[in-house]
Amino acid sequence: MTGAEEIRQGLGVSGGIGIGRVVCFRSRTHEVFRIPLQEHQVEGEIERIRRAVGIAHDEIQAIRERARDELGDELAAIFEAHALVLHDDLFLLRIEERIREKRINAEWAVYRTAEELEKRFAGLESENLRARAEDLQDVSRYLLRSLQGIAHHELSEVEGDVVIVADDLTPSDAVRLGRQRAVGLVIEGGGQTSHTTIIARSLHLPLVAGVSGITQVVGDEDPVVVDGSAGTVTLHPGKETLQRFRRRQREFSIAIASLEETRAVPPVTLDGERIELMANIDLPEEIDEAVRYGASGVGLYRSEFLYIERSPELPTEEEHLEIYSRMIEAMAPEPVVIRTYDLGGRKLARQVMESEEDNPVLGLRGIRLTLARPKIFEVQVRALLRAGLKGNLWILLPMVSANDEVRRFREFVTAVMKGLDEDGLEYSRDFKLGAMVEVPSAAITADLLAREVDFLSIGTNDLIQYSLAVDRNNEHVSYLYRPLHPAILRMIRFVVESAREAETELAICGEMASQTRYTPLLAGLGVRRLSMSPRTIPDVKGKIRTLEIPRLRELAAECTNLGSADEVARCLESYEAED
Amino acid sequence: MIEKKTRIINALGLHARAAAKLVHTAGEFESDVTLVRDGEEADAKSILGILLLAAAQGSDVVVRAEGEDEQEALGAVIDLIEDRFGEGA
Numbered sequence: 208m209t210g211a212e213e214i215r216q217g218l219g220v221s222g223g224i225g226i227g228r229v230v231c232f233r234s235r236t237h238e239v240f241r242i243p244l245q246e247h248q249v250e251g252e253i254e255r256i257r258r259a260v261g262i263a264h265d266e267i268q269a270i271r272e273r274a275r276d277e278l279g280d281e282l283a284a285i286f287e288a289h290a291l292v293l294h295d296d297l298f299l300l301r302i303e304e305r306i307r308e309k310r311i312n313a314e315w316a317v318y319r320t321a322e323e324l325e326k327r328f329a330g331l332e333s334e335n336l337r338a339r340a341e342d343l344q345d346v347s348r349y350l351l352r353s354l355q356g357i358a359h360h361e362l363s364e365v366e367g368d369v370v371i372v373a374d375d376l377t378p379s380d381a382v383r384l385g386r387q388r389a390v391g392l393v394i395e396g397g398g399q400t401s402h403t404t405i406i407a408r409s410l411h412l413p414l415v416a417g418v419s420g421i422t423q424v425v426g427d428e429d430p431v432v433v434d435g436s437a438g439t440v441t442l443h444p445g446k447e448t449l450q451r452f453r454r455r456q457r458e459f460s461i462a463i464a465s466l467e468e469t470r471a472v473p474p475v476t477l478d479g480e481r482i483e484l485m486a487n488i489d490l491p492e493e494i495d496e497a498v499r500y501g502a503s504g505v506g507l508y509r510s511e512f513l514y515i516e517r518s519p520e521l522p523t524e525e526e527h528l529e530i531y532s533r534m535i536e537a538m539a540p541e542p543v544v545i546r547t548y549d550l551g552g553r554k555l556a557r558q559v560m561e562s563e564e565d566n567p568v569l570g571l572r573g574i575r576l577t578l579a580r581p582k583i584f585e586v587q588v589r590a591l592l593r594a595g596l597k598g599n600l601w602i603l604l605p606m607v608s609a610n611d612e613v614r615r616f617r618e619f620v621t622a623v624m625k626g627l628d629e630d631g632l633e634y635s636r637d638f639k640l641g642a643m644v645e646v647p648s649a650a651i652t653a654d655l656l657a658r659e660v661d662f663l664s665i666g667t668n669d670l671i672q673y674s675l676a677v678d679r680n681n682e683h684v685s686y687l688y689r690p691l692h693p694a695i696l697r698m699i700r701f702v703v704e705s706a707r708e709a710e711t712e713l714a715i716c717g718e719m720a721s722q723t724r725y726t727p728l729l730a731g732l733g734v735r736r737l738s739m740s741p742r743t744i745p746d747v748k749g750k751i752r753t754l755e756i757p758r759l760r761e762l763a764a765e766c767t768n769l770g771s772a773d774e775v776a777r778c779l780e781s782y783e784a785e786d
Numbered sequence: 787m788i789e790k791k792t793r794i795i796n797a798l799g800l801h802a803r804a805a806a807k808l809v810h811t812a813g814e815f816e817s818d819v820t821l822v823r824d825g826e827e828a829d830a831k832s833i834l835g836i837l838l839l840a841a842a843q844g845s846d847v848v849v850r851a852e853g854e855d856e857q858e859a860l861g862a863v864i865d866l867i868e869d870r871f872g873e874g875a
């Protein structure tokens with residue numbers, strides 16, 4: 208099969224390069240037919256389903272053990288539930304009953320029974336419980352595959368490296384495929400794949416999501432390259448393209464190999480100064496990844512994702528509680544910084560706000576919205592305080608522009624505690640309260656703000672946009688988005704000094720924290736806590752271990768006296784060129 | 787047949803992990819163990835049944851056991867619920 212080189216763009220959600228030949232899973236749903244049986248065939252059919260259960264059982268156990276060894280307990284729990292569902296009387300007995308009563312084939316009985324149970328789950332109020340229907344779907348697929356003799360290990364008999372192209376893959380697919388010949392995954396979907404993504408990353412398996420229509424254009428055995436970092440899928444790669452990707456693949460595997468070594472190494476400069484590296488995460492399951500990359504705590508959990516997932520409804524207190532508790536417990540005694548809701552009302556849910564805002568970026572969002580809608584956000588705060596019992600909770604308030612917002616939030620917390628007392632619920636009083644420094648007014652009054660809170664966290668992305676009046680997504684002005692602008696450096700310097708004087712913790716959690724070219728400057732400005740995407744921790748750590756603080760102080764002093772971002776950039780370049 | 791009333795007091799209610807623990811505990815006994823909430827019954831050895839009960843924190847439930855080792859089974863399940871499924875406070 209030949210064809211011209213063709214590149215499809217998707218979303219790279221798990222990094223790395225995979226070079227191989229396509230195996231296409233055209234549809235995740237099996238073709239299931241209703242086949243009536245003769246009476247004498249019924250017992251044979253029961254035998255068949257029992258054998259299939261045995262095969263599925265062994266497979267689930269194997270995946271579960273692999274998940275536990277390679278991914279940790281948190282993710283292995285997904286597969287633990289599968290084993291229980293497989294043997295559940297509500298499922299299995301009902302399937303056998305159906306075969307006997309209706310005299311139908313096992314496939315149809317599995318399909319109908321799962322469908323019936325899924326409907327009952329769909330009627331439940333709790334989102335967490337509703338989501339358990341996924342376990343049921345996953346288990347049904349195991350059973351159907353076993354019944355139809357499509358054993359999963361067939362894939363291992365395919366010659367050479369395989370790139371799986373599918374409309375969607377479940378977490379268990381990812382575990383299974385990652386340990387066979389698969390070197391890359393491409394899926395059309397991209398919405399509900401979060402667990403799959405996390406598992407693919409854990410296995411260092413490149414995954415590109417959201418490539419719509421890809422299953423229609425590829426053919427089995429087509430040569431293909433998956434670049435999970437750039438989010439591209441290259442069909443029929445030419446010779447030069449292949450060479451280029453092979454080179455990048457080698458670089459990537461060297462970086463992965465050094466990961467294990469760097470995790471154990473402390474983030475300490477040559478002269479012994481420690482810089483804490485924490486993880487920014489969006490999903491509770493990323494905790495495992497954070498630990499694996501050596502994070503000392505979660506520096507930023509953005510709670511908006513919980514709301515977005517649930518929109519247009521609001522998450523319940525129990526849903527908040529479960530997610531917060533899991534993260535805090537898994538990280539204890541290291542801190543977990545949970546940021547309260549940081550979007551505008553329109554993104555949240557219909558019931559919060561219906562009015563349009565001309566300029567939502569300067570509108571009712573973050574802490575402003577929280578204080579304006581106490582009835583709604585009481586739910587989040589109650590769950591936070593209750594989850595605080597599980598470990599080391601730091602609550603972070605977004606979009607703070609003045610001290611009185613922190614004071615009003617404290618009053619709000621006091622009222623929430625009273626409500627919890629009345630309900631006889633236990634909660635933590637022993638948590639830290641902090642403010643994001645991302646609005647210029649907060650940066651300029653950082654000395655005052657530092658007295659109100661237990662910690663400050665500089666969100667550089669928004670601070671730069673608000674300070675320089677630049678929308679970085681607007682192509683006409685995005686060139687003005689300059690992290691090294693003297694105004695930004697001076698603000699960071701002032702916030703760091705203010706925090707030190709007030710003996711308040713300080714962290715940086717914007718993109719600047721994750722880019723090694725800024726690390727020397729930030730360290731020189733006195734920053735001792737950085738929070739970033741888990742995967743960037745090893746790089747930043749490696750950088751820190753080459754630094755010497757006295758030299759960096761000089762560098763920072765020099766940079767903050769320069770007149771433009773370009774001059775600062777040149778100054779940093781010449782520092783890097785030093786020995 | 788013996789039964790006892792209790793209340794789900796762990797913070798998360800009968801969610802996935804608590805339900806899994808309950809199934810494991812009930813499964814150690816020969817007796818049939820049933821959970822009743824608002825007149826709805828669920829086999830304590832069925833994770834799907836327990837999840838479908840949707841018993842959140844504060845739900846009143848009756849635990850019922852019937853069989854040779856009903857005393858032990860009832861005791862073990864009640865202990866687990868009252869111990870908040872080992873989730874701590």
